[in-house]
Amino acid sequence: xxxxxxxxxxxxxxxxxxxxxxxxxxxxxxxxxxxxxxxxxxxxxxxxxxxxxxxxxxxxxxxxxxxxxxxxxxxxxxxxxxxxxxxxxxxxxxxxxxxxxxxxxxxxxxxxxxxxxxxxxxxxxxxxxxxxxxxxxxxxxxxxxxxxxxxxxxxxxxxxxxxxxxxxxxxxxxxxxxxxxxxxxxxxxxxxxxxxxxxxxxxxxxxxxxxxxxxxxxxxxxxxxxxxxxxxxxxxxxxxxxxxxxxxxxxxxxxxxxxxxxxxxxxxxxxxxxxxxxxxxxxxxxxxxxxxxxxxxxxxxxxxxxxxxxxxxxxxxxxxxxxxxxxxxxxxxxxxxxxxxxxxxxxxxxxxxxxxxxxxxxxxxxxxxxxxxxxxxxxxxxxxxxxxxxxxxxxxxxxxxxxxxxxxxxxxxxxxxxxx
Amino acid sequence: xxxxxxxxxxxxxxxxxxxxxxxxxxxxxxxxxxxxxxxxxxxxxxxxxxxxxxxxxxxxxxxxxxxxxxxxxxxxxxxxxxxxxxxxxxxxxxxxxxxxxxxxxxxxxxxxxxxxxxxxxxxxxxxxxxxxxxxxxxxxxxxxxxxxxxxxxxxxxxxxxxxxxxxxxxxxxxxxxxxxxxxxxxxxxxxxxxxxxxxxxxxxxxxxxxxxxxxxxxxxxxxxxxxxxxxxxxxxxxxxxxxxxxxxxxxxxxxxxxxxxxxxxxxxxxxxxxxxxxxxxxxxxxxxxxxxxxxxxxxxxxxxxxxxxxxxxxxxxxxxxxxxxxxxxxxxxxxxxxxxxxxxxxxxxxxxxxxxxxxxxxxxxxxxxxxxxxxxxxxxxxxxxxxxxxxxxxxxxxxxxxxxxxxxxxxxxxxxxxxx
Numbered sequence: 001x002x003x004x005x006x007x008x009x010x011x012x013x014x015x016x017x018x019x020x021x022x023x024x025x026x027x028x029x030x031x032x033x034x035x036x037x038x039x040x041x042x043x044x045x046x047x048x049x050x051x052x053x054x055x056x057x058x059x060x061x062x063x064x065x066x067x068x069x070x071x072x073x074x075x076x077x078x079x080x081x082x083x084x085x086x087x088x089x090x091x092x093x094x095x096x097x098x099x100x101x102x103x104x105x106x107x108x109x110x111x112x113x114x115x116x117x118x119x120x121x122x123x124x125x126x127x128x129x130x131x132x133x134x135x136x137x138x139x140x141x142x143x144x145x146x147x148x149x150x151x152x153x154x155x156x157x158x159x160x161x162x163x164x165x166x167x168x169x170x171x172x173x174x175x176x177x178x179x180x181x182x183x184x185x186x187x188x189x190x191x192x193x194x195x196x197x198x199x200x201x202x203x204x205x206x207x208x209x210x211x212x213x214x215x216x217x218x219x220x221x222x223x224x225x226x227x228x229x230x231x232x233x234x235x236x237x238x239x240x241x242x243x244x245x246x247x248x249x250x251x252x253x254x255x256x257x258x259x260x261x262x263x264x265x266x267x268x269x270x271x272x273x274x275x276x277x278x279x280x281x282x283x284x285x286x287x288x289x290x291x292x293x294x295x296x297x298x299x300x301x302x303x304x305x306x307x308x309x310x311x312x313x314x315x316x317x318x319x320x321x322x323x324x325x326x327x328x329x330x331x332x333x334x335x336x337x338x339x340x341x342x343x344x345x346x347x348x349x350x351x352x353x354x355x356x357x358x359x360x361x362x363x364x365x366x367x368x369x370x371x372x373x374x375x376x377x378x379x380x381x382x383x384x385x386x387x388x389x390x391x392x393x394x395x396x397x398x399x400x401x402x403x404x405x406x407x408x409x410x411x412x413x414x415x416x417x418x419x420x
Numbered sequence: 421x422x423x424x425x426x427x428x429x430x431x432x433x434x435x436x437x438x439x440x441x442x443x444x445x446x447x448x449x450x451x452x453x454x455x456x457x458x459x460x461x462x463x464x465x466x467x468x469x470x471x472x473x474x475x476x477x478x479x480x481x482x483x484x485x486x487x488x489x490x491x492x493x494x495x496x497x498x499x500x501x502x503x504x505x506x507x508x509x510x511x512x513x514x515x516x517x518x519x520x521x522x523x524x525x526x527x528x529x530x531x532x533x534x535x536x537x538x539x540x541x542x543x544x545x546x547x548x549x550x551x552x553x554x555x556x557x558x559x560x561x562x563x564x565x566x567x568x569x570x571x572x573x574x575x576x577x578x579x580x581x582x583x584x585x586x587x588x589x590x591x592x593x594x595x596x597x598x599x600x601x602x603x604x605x606x607x608x609x610x611x612x613x614x615x616x617x618x619x620x621x622x623x624x625x626x627x628x629x630x631x632x633x634x635x636x637x638x639x640x641x642x643x644x645x646x647x648x649x650x651x652x653x654x655x656x657x658x659x660x661x662x663x664x665x666x667x668x669x670x671x672x673x674x675x676x677x678x679x680x681x682x683x684x685x686x687x688x689x690x691x692x693x694x695x696x697x698x699x700x701x702x703x704x705x706x707x708x709x710x711x712x713x714x715x716x717x718x719x720x721x722x723x724x725x726x727x728x729x730x731x732x733x734x735x736x737x738x739x740x741x742x743x744x745x746x747x748x749x750x751x752x753x754x755x756x757x758x759x760x761x762x763x764x765x766x767x768x769x770x771x772x773x774x775x776x777x778x779x780x781x782x783x784x785x786x787x788x789x790x791x792x793x794x795x796x797x798x799x800x801x802x803x804x805x806x807x808x809x810x811x812x813x814x815x816x817x818x819x820x821x822x823x824x825x826x827x828x829x830x831x832x833x834x835x836x837x838x839x840x
Binding site for chain 1: 597599601603604606607608609610611612613614617618619620621622623625626627628629630631632656658659661662665671672673674679682683685686687688689691692693694695696784820821823824825827828830832833836837838839
């Protein structure tokens with residue numbers, strides 16, 4: 001694969017992870033085990049997580065259950081799994097999916113290389129799905145390859161932005177109190193309607209909280225509660241903290257969570273999630289230089305300008321080919337579409353525009369190939385006038401275009417040769 | 421203004437409003453007055469609206485108060501004002517803004533040509549701001565140019581997607597019951613924490629609702645309530661329905677609202693709002709044809725393909741110039757960035773690519789001018805091979821590019837000549 005005339009090239013991806021996404025994640029999380037000791041004087045417990053993912057997504061108003069709705073072409077649940085997998089001290093992740101979605105879920109696990117996942121069949125309600133997940137972890141189950149954890153996290157498949165920090169907090173609190181859950185301030189006042197749909201009374205907002213996820217429990221506390229609870233609870237309840245209180249007499253410790261814990265519920269939440277993910281993965285850019293000597297100055301000017309819009313890393317490569325191979329080998333593009341922009345400086349007085357363009361037009365063919373590997377390749381010609389003022393104007397426009405391509409990450413515009 | 425060689429050109433905007441945005445809005449809403457009679461057997465009351473907009477946007481985590489945060493470069497509150505102005509039977513709209521934002525707000529009203537707006541100074545709390553708005557409407561105020569309405573709507577500046585339908589419902593219910601408010605199901609379980617941050621009890625989710633906006637009141641009911649209420653209420657309360665109950669002994673009628681009523685609270689809500697607005701204004705596309713005879717077939721093929729991705733209107737124009745003037749005259753681009761894509765069919769065997777391109781490159785200069793008028797102009801070259809299969813492939817790619825440009829609406833990519 002050859003990218004036309006040599007020039008600078010810049011891929012955009014979650015930067016420092018070029019050294020291997022999974023490796024970096026594991027390294028970042030490995031030290032957290034010791035944080036248990038530092039934070040709460042507890043030893044690190046054996047932890048598993050259960051994700052009920054049997055929902056039908058009625059409120060979303062779309063036929064696909066919301067946990068399978070695509071964000072940048074990847075299903076929402078895969079982002080949530082990634083967030084949990086990143087935490088090395090979570091040993092097992094049990095996902096409860098309906099029978100009809102079992103194959104879909106297996107496909108997702110394979111395609112996005114998820115690890116430590118076990119699937120169980122979802123029940124007809126959220127509580128029944130969680131119970132099925134817990135049963136798979138209980139040691140009294142025959143042929144169970146999973147071991148019973150000390151603490152179990154319960155999380156939602158549709159809360160993809162959960163951070164290790166809050167997981168650690170609820171697990172630590174569950175070790176101490178038996179149960180714990182994340183809470184958030186109420187956004188709206190809560191009111192109680194009368195039978196004729198009139199206001200009966202409103203609650204004082206400051207005295208109440210929204211119960212969110214994740215929650216964590218000593219395994220025996222929540223498993224005992226589920227074993228005792230009534231069919232009515234399993235059918236109509238949703239709140240695990242309530243079961244722990246009612247049947248195991250444990251008052252859960254409540255932990256203030258961040259706004260990131262919100263649940264993808266409506267279509268607008270999918271839009272919000274996509275924008276947040278795009279913003280996060282667009283924070284770091286890698287600029288690769290392979291400029292002729294007289295262009296080197298210009299290349300560095302561009303880099304300086306990009307730094308004002310994006311965080312930029314620089315490395316040196318002899319060939320664009322090597323870069324593209326590296327992107328592919330890093331497995332980055334398995335999880336996110338990676339933007340690669342091949343930047344060419346054009347002194348249009350010395351080479352006729354048409355001739356230069358026809359040569360660089362080859363990029364369209366490369367882009368088609370790269371798209372198959374989830375790499376979004378575009379070309380950018382930056383005019384290279386001798387006059388300093390005009391040159392800076394060209395570079396400024398180039399920066400704007402690069403930022404737009406990285407931030408929008410729209411596969412409809414691949415293979416184009418843009419001009420600044 | 422000339423757009424290079426003649427070719428098809430397509431602007432994207434909220435379609436049917438080309439005949440004049442305000443005119444169309446007024447026409448759509450005028451008939452609604454009579455709906456009062458049909459829906460509830462009531463005569464049409466005099467209605468005003470009060471918008472408290474004095475908030476500081478703490479929860480957003482950004483320095484700009486959220487009502488002034490830009491969406492497609494226009495402040496959020498302008499979208500909310502537009503939604504209320506569209507309803508012709510709302511006679512006056514009172515906005516309460518802090519003294520330091522008064523000039524900003526005047527600038528917004530002027531720039532986006534809002535009508536029927538009066539400004540009052542916000543108080544230090546939401547309740548005090550609403551009270552100030554009501555005072556401006558009360559007839560006992562000296563030098564008041566506003567007349568006292570029968571019914572007053574209270575809405576939030578940060579709920580831009582309110583529809584006439586729900587406004588009509590709360591106003592009609594307020595006429596009958598004295599007070600009314602929109603409600604939504606709770607997304608999260610609500611819990612009551614004990615003093616030591618442990619779970620005290622959780623509420624049965626089905627028995628409670630989230631109180632949202634808009635709300636409506638007989639003016640005397642809510643004004644009397646505010647005149648009687650304590651400083652404690654004004655400082656720490658937020659819920660108008662509660663004041664109507666406590667001081668005027670009116671049990672508000674609760675009306676189920678749509679998910680659209682949600683309040684822009686966090687940064688993610690701004691992302692969601694932007695995506696929703698982009699989606700709405702991208703629903704209709706106007707295709708303008710000015711093709712030579714041998715290209716006419718191709719033009720129609722493109723149109724058919726666009727129809728599968730977008731709603732398409734067709735009109736005929738002799739000149740692109742006339743189209744651009746029309747977009748400007750329609751005032752469409754005052755409220756939204758309008759995407760115009762100049763499409764050229766290229767038989768690249770008969771004309772050398774370079775020559776054709778240099779000519780069409782003029783589009784960059786036009787685009788700079790158009791941007792000043794909030795028109796995002798791009799060019800698109802579609803290859804025109806004789807072979808049917810290849811032609812359809814070119815058109816398909818053209819459709820993808822057009823859709824991407826319209827949906828992203830990114831000003832960073834204007835003036836580019838894209839190739840399909």
